[in-house]
Amino acid sequence: MPRRARTGPAGAIGFLLLHGMLAHHGGGGNYDASRPLYLRGRVIQARYGYPHARLRIEVPSGLTVPSDLPGVEGLRGHDAWAGPPEPEGAGEVRELLLPPDLTGTLGGMPGRPQVGDDVAAVVYRRCEAEGDEYSGELRVQMIYAAGGAHPYRGTLTRFVDRCLRGARSRQAAPAATAPGTGAPAAGADGPPLFVLGGGAAVAAGFAAALIRLRTRRTSRER
DSSP states (O other): OOOOOOOHHHHHHHHHHHHHHHTSGGGSSEEEEEEEEEEEEEEEEEEOOSSOEEEEEEOOTTOOOOSOOTTGGGSTTGGGOSSSOEEOOTTSEEEEEEOHHHHHHHHTOTTOOOTTOEEEEEEEEEOOOTTOTTTTOEEEEEEEETTEEEEOOOSOSEEESOSSTTOOBSSSSSOOBOTTTOSBOTTTTSSOHHHHHHHHHHHHHHHHHHHHHHHHHHHHHO
């Protein structure tokens, strides 16, 4: 009689993979595009790993913002800027969070920023939200490092024109509502549906592969 494969461990792993994708920094939370921030400093810690690289920098006390910041006019959320970037963290240590595409770009360079190197960046701050462990993080939109200017080109991160007073997303049109209810339509305030579907497919595929492998091993043992 065929032995029924147990799917518990594989299903759990698949769930954790999907949960990790949905809990990704850019998949939840908003970033204030109305107040761009500028930082420059010496790297004191560099951690490269997917999906995010992190750079801790010492910001000089006399930090000023250059009049020319190449490439910023093309950044997502630029139309919401209330003014030029403001200096952030003067005289203190700050951590820069690199989105996945910038992590891949810089991480693959032989001259990627390391301890002792100077970098500069334009960032958006994550809006404060109750229970959000990532509140206040500085997400890089443009980083000047390794001899060039490297912009964030992703589309998952949600930008708002202000953190307070229920500012609407700058990423897309106002959220749709379910007909006759006034309530947000499914998926209106969460990761895009293609992300949910793609994450579910990846998780399901991984779980199925583990189940097949477990079944084969069980058959050989018998």
